[in-house]
Amino acid sequence: MNIYTTSFPVLLPSGIEIVPAGVKIDDSLLASLKNMPADRRMISLKSNGTFKKDIRNIFKKNVYSSIFRDKKDRKSILSIVKNLSVSYAQFEVLEYFKDTDVSTYDHLLSVFILSAYISAQLSVSKTPYSSFYGSLSHDIGKCSIPIEILNKTTPLTQLERKQLEHHTIAGYCLLHYFGVGNDNESPIIARDHHENTNGTGYPLGKKNISLNTEIVIACDIYDALLSPRAYRNEAFTNRTALEELTKIAFDGKISQDIVKAFVAGCRNKKTAWYECNVSRDYRGKPPIKNNYGRFHD
């Protein structure tokens, strides 16, 4: 990876610092994270905590009840859940979000089910399990960010924006610390899920993004648009959310094929993604009071 120097520390939910600010994230740092003491015993998500029940509840959430109306689609997600295991240290972070920031917890689960669904629609052959872990943990670095910043309703200052953006690199470091294997794409997905294929994203401004990451990027944006957020007075409607995704695709930030898969999944009569068109005919109305992307100074 490009050498990146952290501006903020990487913290566990307990406040314990695993990487101080001002440190280069290079191979030797990643190796040292894997050697730090942590509970890396693997546990099943199906039989620990309330994960499976919480996934069932996400199926009932706003437009997801329509996207996941077919039993076979819900069953295929639940069969993935059956095989998901994470280290105890990683499980504790999911539990932390469930207890202290339930909107981030719901968002992680939503992006997980959506990414699995869109990957299946696009027939991404043999979607690796690592990408399921990647969608589920893409925002895990938010446990390093003060909750006041995550829940701020007014525009962020430039410093707060930088702090918020730190959740990408924090997630990358945390997932190495949790001991995920070298074949696991989830640290990359956590690091790159705010990049754009035209190089305008963060933290590295990369253009070369894996397809699995790109799917997570689209699902992340879509769920954020449809869900209540502190920085705006109401959520986007499904139509306006799909139009926003379309604009982002026309700006060259994500693939139009992924947007087509969303449109196909939202149709009354489901069709194959390649039979859908995306157009610049925007008729939805975004919420009026929206502080996303607005800054104080």
Ligand SMILES: [Fe+2]
């Ligand atoms: Fe994020």
Ligand SMILES: [Fe+2]
């Ligand atoms: Fe996210």
